[in-house]
Amino acid sequence: MSGRLPRIGDWTDLDGLAKVQDSLLPGTLAAAAASPFYRTRRAGVPADRAGLAEYPLTTKDDLRDAYPFGMLAVDRSRLATYHESSGSTGTPTASYYTDADWVDLVDRYARMRVGIDKTDTFLVRTPYALMLTGHVAHAAARSCGATVVPADNRSLATPYAKVVRLLKDLDVTLTWSLPTDTLVWAAAARRAGLRPDRDFPALRALLVAGEPLSPARRDRIARVWGVPVVQEYGASETGGLAGECPHGEMHLWADRAIFEVYDPATGRISADGDGELVVTPLCREAMPLLRYHIGDRVEVSHRDCPCGWALPTVRVLGRFSAGAGITQLGLEELVFRLPAEYGVLFWRARHTASGLRVQIEVDDRHAAVASAGLLASIGTAHGLDAAVDAVPPGTLVPPGVLTAMPEVMKPRGLFTADEDWDRALRYY
Incomplete structure (x- = not known):
């Protein structure tokens, strides 16, 4: 150019x-x-x-x-x-x-x-x-x-x-x-x-x-x-x-x-x-x-x-779809139409021969109403059998992922008696 x-x-x-x-x-x-x-x-x-x-x-x-x-x-x-x-x-x-x-x-x-x-x-x-x-x-x-x-x-x-x-x-x-x-x-x-x-x-x-x-x-x-x-x-x-x-x-x-x-x-x-x-x-x-x-x-x-x-x-x-007209974008839209006060941030779904199974992370106090609301939305949008499981926060994104500190170690060969020498020569 x-x-x-x-x-x-x-x-x-x-x-x-x-x-x-x-x-x-x-x-x-x-x-x-x-x-x-x-x-x-x-x-x-x-x-x-x-x-x-x-x-x-x-x-x-x-x-x-x-x-x-x-x-x-x-x-x-x-x-x-x-x-x-x-x-x-x-x-x-x-x-x-x-x-x-x-x-x-x-x-x-x-x-x-x-x-x-x-x-x-x-x-x-x-x-x-x-x-x-x-x-x-x-x-x-x-x-x-x-x-x-x-x-x-x-x-x-x-x-x-x-x-x-x-x-x-x-x-x-x-x-x-x-x-x-x-x-x-x-x-x-x-x-x-x-x-x-x-x-x-x-x-x-x-x-x-x-x-x-x-x-x-x-x-x-x-x-x-x-x-x-x-x-x-x-x-x-x-x-x-x-x-x-x-x-x-x-x-x-x-x-x-x-x-x-x-x-x-x-x-x-x-x-x-x-x-x-x-x-x-x-x-x-x-x-x-x-x-x-x-x-x-x-x-x-x-x-x-x-x-x-x-x-x-x-x-x-x-690019991703799961059959029966189900796309990630379309299903995501239904998940995040749930009221914000339910606190749903993370979800996943799988479409199999037996139907659509969805999991959402949600606190216990909102679990029943969130599951029912999403199930109704899926039925209206797709007209198919579905199961919605409300799982506790930390199920899909474990707490350790959110709190982990950096774990980076330069490779070396010499350790003191109280160190973990199984990490010798590792970069992580």
């Missing part, structure tokens, strides 16, 4: 947005032609939307088969970073970025509607290591002048109790995490005798991504902490793909990518509607992706939004 990146405001309507996309697409197709993977797929296609449409969908299996550098479109000496996905739905996929790619990644992340500046202390609680998410948040926050607290959620050095201490002692103003993490922090804070909505006065917003988030759970998190919950959507292979406008609508960054919606039942591909997301990033050097089938179920619309951005809106439904 050379030249200035598009800025919101460079267009005022969908026709103007299409012109922005059309100006970037020839460079994207040219970059893809240098990739071993795309070099064998199409040759001599027009460098426009008609040419793009001649490419079949690129799948995750394609990326896995191309591991590690079959998608590489530049000399390896130009790479800035290498990453792999979490592998939550299968074998991880590789992705890589040049310095110019990183300018785009950081710029998209910094579009967060709450803003990030030098007065912020920004706690990053998503994975670092090979995944992209923590590194992008860190780099974007630093580019805005913020102080970064690299807390990482895959490290034994920062268990939940320590995160709570950091939030309070460092006057953290912004956090970046999974939505679920924010609820675990709340439970850990309460274990420490703190009130999330009162004892963290510096906190001004919780930034979240990485899993589907129903409106009811979002509202519950905001109520528990007393601050806005701001959502972003993206993937390791692409970086951020959508973010919220000042009116809270999630918009696809269609000035940086072309988005399509694929219906797996019919094979139909359209610009909007319900289906699975397909994306062609337009500002990518190291690893161009043409019509990449991410697989997330989405609802995309081109309806007007008061923000005036003229970008499509998206609702991300996730």
Whole structure:
């Protein structure tokens, strides 16, 4: 990508947005032609939307088969970073970025509607290591002048109790995490005798991504902490793909990518509607992706939004379902519609041949009414047999998880008589 990146405001309507996309697409197709993977797929296609449409969908299996550098479109000496996905739905996929790619990644992340500046202390609680998410948040926050607290959620050095201490002692103003993490922090804070909505006065917003988030759970998190919950959507292979406008609508960054919606039942591909997301990033050097089938179920619309951005809106439904029309997002919505005074933060469910079984953590005094209420909601929404078990707090998220202290030890071989030498040479 050379030249200035598009800025919101460079267009005022969908026709103007299409012109922005059309100006970037020839460079994207040219970059893809240098990739071993795309070099064998199409040759001599027009460098426009008609040419793009001649490419079949690129799948995750394609990326896995191309591991590690079959998608590489530049000399390896130009790479800035290498990453792999979490592998939550299968074998991880590789992705890589040049310095110019990183300018785009950081710029998209910094579009967060709450803003990030030098007065912020920004706690990053998503994975670092090979995944992209923590590194992008860190780099974007630093580019805005913020102080970064690299807390990482895959490290034994920062268990939940320590995160709570950091939030309070460092006057953290912004956090970046999974939505679920924010609820675990709340439970850990309460274990420490703190009130999330009162004892963290510096906190001004919780930034979240990485899993589907129903409106009811979002509202519950905001109520528990007393601050806005701001959502972003993206993937390791692409970086951020959508973010919220000042009116809270999630918009696809269609000035940086072309988005399509694929219906797996019919094979139909359209610009909007319900289906699975397909994306062609337009500002990518190291690893161009043409019509990449991410697989997330989405609802995309081109309806007007008061923000005036003229970008499509998206609702991300996730990938996981359990049959009978049951999705995690839909069931989560029912769970978190239970009255907040019941205190339900954690739940799990399993759908088997004998029906749906749901467990919710809830105090004994609310157990009966919470179970009955959720059972009724499931029956109304899905019309199927279900069993709802109210389990005591600490069943799904054990107290030890909330109170554990860091347990990190440098490897060594010499111990005193009263030390546990079975830990010799261990890193944990």
